[in-house]
Amino acid sequence: MKATIINIGDEILIGQIVNTNASWMAHKLNRHGLAVDQILAISDSKEAIFKALDKSIPDSTVILITGGLGPTNDDITKQALAEYFDMELAFHQASFDNIKQLFAQYDRVVDDNYEHQATMPVGARILINKTGTASGMWFEQKGKHIIAMPGVPREVRYLMKYEILPKLILELDTPTILHRTISLIGKGETHLSELLEDFEKGLPSNIKLAYLPDPVVGTIRLRLTALGNDAIVLETQLEHHVRKLIPLLGTMVFGEGKDSLESVIGKLLKDKNYTLGTAESCTGGMIAQKITSVAGASAYFESSVVSYSNESKVNLLAVQPTTLVNHGSVSEACVREMAKGAQQLLGVNCAIAVSGVAGPTGGSPEKPVGTVWIAIAVEDQIYTQKVQLGKERMQNIEQTSTIALNLLRRFLIGDL
């Protein structure tokens, strides 16, 4: 049972908007056992719509269409679909009543323009859209379901959730698809695939393994997907293979599902009743920002210092001027003093300190662009590490943040 998503709109084809409807819809369809076979973005033209339908109807049981149902001249989806399915457009009272109700909420009166908006193809199921003025349309032809809705993300979500998915699941006897994801850090895709070669070969044919690297952040997610008929059987099967997979990866694994490094660190800190602060030079506050992006971070995060200048390292964090003279600000001695200074100044048990050359300038033969020192202080213990990154400023800042957070995680679980 295959589904096609067709997103209509020139704004997608000229790259003006990112097609977030497609990913949201695909995610929902998959969770309900409808595998999406293709996602197609096309222009607001009758020819493009006809061609897309001609090409996708033979391969798909379900075709979900978004866009082009608004009241302006470039919205031609309704006319095109009515013509394609050889239906007439006629005034549809329930759609008009819905528009009137929506307008009443904002004390506005419906004008004549909206009678046109309330004409609908006679013979299609009409899906009343409580979040907007354009109704959805559901066409059936030889066992195929072709469903159109407006392109506004909020309206897509409403119609999918209340009008489309529940009925689709009832009418189509879909298979069950379940996913589990494991997040890890510390090895690239190639090394992982070598490490997991035997595991992958040992998977039953209904379970697939996928590698999903996030190259900006520097983490990888592994996804196990199981296809079958019985959700409970699939869950047990997935659990079994997840339990086989995790020990192969050891402490590289930091979480499952939606866990992020910063959310996992939050839990570890809370469990140990630790408080955290950061002393950041080259990352400019990104580590603090990541930590506080987790709701509830105030339970363990106190404060941070972004000590970008040498003066601020001395004045705020009590780094010794002689350390800067003898070793420079990008040095083990400096981050060590920064971490201790942060513990002292911020009154925290744990501190992350980083100092590095983010680039594009500031490098030297001994300390080229991408040289970074990191210190992790937990109570009276301190761990330092040097990393050598690349030449791109933003990537160096992102990767330093990730590596530093991971070092803190490893410290907290006793892996350093």
Add this chain to the structure above:
Amino acid sequence: MKATIINIGDEILIGQIVNTNASWMAHKLNRHGLAVDQILAISDSKEAIFKALDKSIPDSTVILITGGLGPTNDDITKQALAEYFDMELAFHQASFDNIKQLFAQYDRVVDDNYEHQATMPVGARILINKTGTASGMWFEQKGKHIIAMPGVPREVRYLMKYEILPKLILELDTPTILHRTISLIGKGETHLSELLEDFEKGLPSNIKLAYLPDPVVGTIRLRLTALGNDAIVLETQLEHHVRKLIPLLGTMVFGEGKDSLESVIGKLLKDKNYTLGTAESCTGGMIAQKITSVAGASAYFESSVVSYSNESKVNLLAVQPTTLVNHGSVSEACVREMAKGAQQLLGVNCAIAVSGVAGPTGGSPEKPVGTVWIAIAVEDQIYTQKVQLGKERMQNIEQTSTIALNLLRRFLIGDL
């Protein structure tokens, strides 16, 4: 001259990632005079790739493919394309040398696995990818160009920019398209389009105006696109209309082209010989991070304090405990003291201070989620403003950072 974009990857079809490559590529192709006719996302399977090529080659002059070129088993694009175009795969020395060079940067040795990664279809043009181990491939068949690259966004951008777009433009004799963009903040799309109605009507038919909002950051770019044959004529024409446009927008305009709020602020601070620091609560360091994302920020940025807890506001920034008791931490009095405290502690002329309820919890009837106070201190002057944002934590953090930076910009240009 039509182009098709094909994005290969199950992660797109199950909705695990948003297809940002497609919008980036579509945007670039359009800017270079190649209209994108359709964007197609398909699965990592030979059948899907063959079918997509069969369906799109007749309609398109250029087909750009991303994804499925990695070293793992689910990456099958190279094999599929070689088979489709009836080419053999053979070891490709330049691709292998590139992998070795990439690895040398990280002091890693290339293992045998990468010999497989360096096999390439004999007869295709090979595009060396200095940002990753998978080379791109360019097939030509009866005047059609079919070009494949890896799916990692950074690698897509590198290959498009340096290996694909310059050659496509040369070989396809596309029309000349020039763009100018103006960045602004302070009004939504609807209000802007009303304000610019007459300007837009007065544009010649070869110049188009587009609105490019960045809803995450809260800024809008206006793009004027001119189409023609002579670059010098188009440039003069564009300059004329840009000079008409800017006065209509006044101080909402903060820059042109690649200017960001933070880069513009950097220039203003340097011109006035000012130094800057921040005192951040709800933004958790994002303002400092944005400012230091600009290369050379050390010329004007000194340091910051992320004072997340009330204790740190008192201990580091000398906020009066009575202020917190009487007004709370999200108050005008508190951000005022934070800004002054930051000037003092960090030894800077200018300070930005923010404190707010980012959510999802922590709101109250008087100060619901989304309530934020901002203070801008420049020498002995201080400006404060309250803003009421929405319910989503990350959006509140992003928008607070943008609004605070814009207030500093307006203060520095005498607009407050």
